[in-house]
Amino acid sequence: AGQSNSNSDTCAEFRVKYVGAIEKLKFNESKNLEGPLDLINYIDVAQQDGKLPFVPGEEEFIMGVSKYGIKVSTSDQYDVLHRHALYLIVRMVCYDDGLGAGKSLLALKTTDAASEECSLWVYQCNSLEQAQAICKVLSTAFDSVLMSEKS
DSSP states (O other): OHHHHHHHTEEEEEEEEEEEEEEEEEHHHHTTOOSHHHHHHHHHHHHHTTSSOSSOOSOEEEEEEETTEEEEEETTSOSEEEEEEGGGEEEEEEEEOSSSSSOEEEEEEEEOTTSSEEEEEEEEESSHHHHHHHHHHHHHHHHHHHHHHHO
């Protein structure tokens, strides 16, 4: 019975690969990254500059999405790679990685609690469908949190 409680908080789990992150961008750099296209272009340039790899490592991670945010853990769920609290996620975008293998990238822009810096996190999904599904679950999580705050 102990298991069921923790699972009710996780809306969905996805297998993803981790491409990389650009952490602690100063506010003045990050304010140009408002729209989805800005993020995509920024990641593109970062990849070309060698700040981010084009291709993720081999290891698959489990991305759990819930009303609390995103938890990325090893496939045995023993180690947590990242936690992104829902209220710190400011933008998400999914798009084809352009490398021709039908893979998609999911990029998250997160901020810190003081909102002075932001970070970009890039994950590779198996398909655009999977990336869109993650975005959809996240949107639902945002909506349910907003709804519960209103009532």
